[in-house]
Amino acid sequence: MTKGTKEINADGSFNRQKNRFTTPFGNEKDQLPVEAGRYRLLWSAVCPWAHRSVIVRKVLGLEEVISLGTASPMRPRLPHVDWEFSLDEGGVDPVLGIKYISEIYKKAAPDFTGRPTVPVMVDVKEQKAVNNDYFKLTNYLETVWAPFHKENAPNLYPEHLRAEIDALNDIIFHDVNNGVYKCGFAQSQEAYEAAYDILFARLDELEERLATKRFLFGDYITDSDVRLYATLVRFDAAYYSAFKTNRNRIVDFPNLWGYLRDLYQTPGFGDTTDFHAIKVHYHLSNHIADDDQKGYNILPKGPDLSGLHSQHNRAGLSNKTEKFFIH
Structure with missing residues (x-):
């Protein structure tokens, strides 16, 4: 991706392209039919x-x-x-x-x-x-x-929280999920520093929020936790160095680090996370740089990610004694 493409603004900031195929799934006319195996x-x-x-x-x-x-x-x-x-x-x-x-x-x-x-x-x-x-x-x-859904499937998007989940998801998307890309894909110093400051200001806020809540909305994992996890779990292994988001690692945030370990150890999260693939892509195959700018195709040996398996002690913030989803 080079300057002048549709996703780089005149000031060097990254502007992610719009999605092309947005027809919703549903049971109404002109919606995509919900069918198993289709x-x-x-x-x-x-x-x-x-x-x-x-x-x-x-x-x-x-x-x-x-x-x-x-x-x-x-x-x-x-x-x-x-x-x-x-x-x-x-x-x-x-x-x-x-x-x-x-x-x-x-x-x-x-x-x-x-x-x-x-x-x-x-x-x-x-x-x-x-x-x-x-x-x-x-x-x-x-x-x-x-x-x-399987029997007793969790409710990740409970109706009474949807407005709040949607509002938080919007913030997480712009400032964190896409925020790391705004840092990594920036093609001017000013655009990079603006994105960097917004990203870490938001991570500081989330760190404070998670000081008193096990998950973003309390005792239960929601759609918002899934979205935040996907960025946090890639942060230290990829974004910190490849995207220059290097004020802090996630391991340096006590609450975000404990929260990340809690989610990583939850079925569906850590077992779908492939660190080798993540590191290969962001360090060797990322399309924002030319081949001769990729550190001579050397894959970083670190960081040590074994801490993700360590005890997180987050259950004490919850009224529940084990991981809980809303059913």
Whole structure:
């Protein structure tokens, strides 16, 4: 990604492209029908937007309902930005038969010229991309996909908290999730420093919030926790150095670090986190720099991430004695 592209403003700041496929899932006319086995979720383990969809898919028990296709953490050497299925036999997705994710975008919109992104939901029946709206995808999985949730599935998006969850999600997105990218993709000192200051001001606020709450809304994990986790878990291994978000590591925040360990040790979170893929992508394959600027393709040996398995002692902030979801 170089200056002059659609995602870099004149002042050097990063402006993420809009999602192309935003038709909602639902049971109304002109919505995407909710059907088991009809869709395939394409992701890469490196991507925080995609990761949170995979976490929710697993936590809610949708793994047999929505299939999963996994793209490589390494970008293919092409004139355009893309994702490829080099992890699969023959280098093609076994269900869709495609080599690059851009192919499924082009099938849906032959005029598509943007950056193909993950996650993207693909209609296997129609063989085309139908939804890449990462901001709302987890909410669809949590609501209109409820008929296919496993027995006693948690409620990550309780109705009485939705307005508050949506408001916090918006803040987390702009200042934290996308905030690290605004630092890493900035192409002027001023844009970088502005994004850096906003990011750490928000992390300081979240650190204070989590001093008295086990999770962002108290005793129970919600959609907001999934979204914050996806950035926090990548922070020390990738963003701190690759994106120059280096005022503090997450391990330096007592409450955020304990909170991250708590979530990491929760089924669906740590077991869907692939640190090798994350490090390979952000340090060797990130498309914001030219090949000769990637530190000569040396993969950092650290950091030591074993602390994620250590006791977090967060249960004392809750009225519950173990990890709890709302059911």
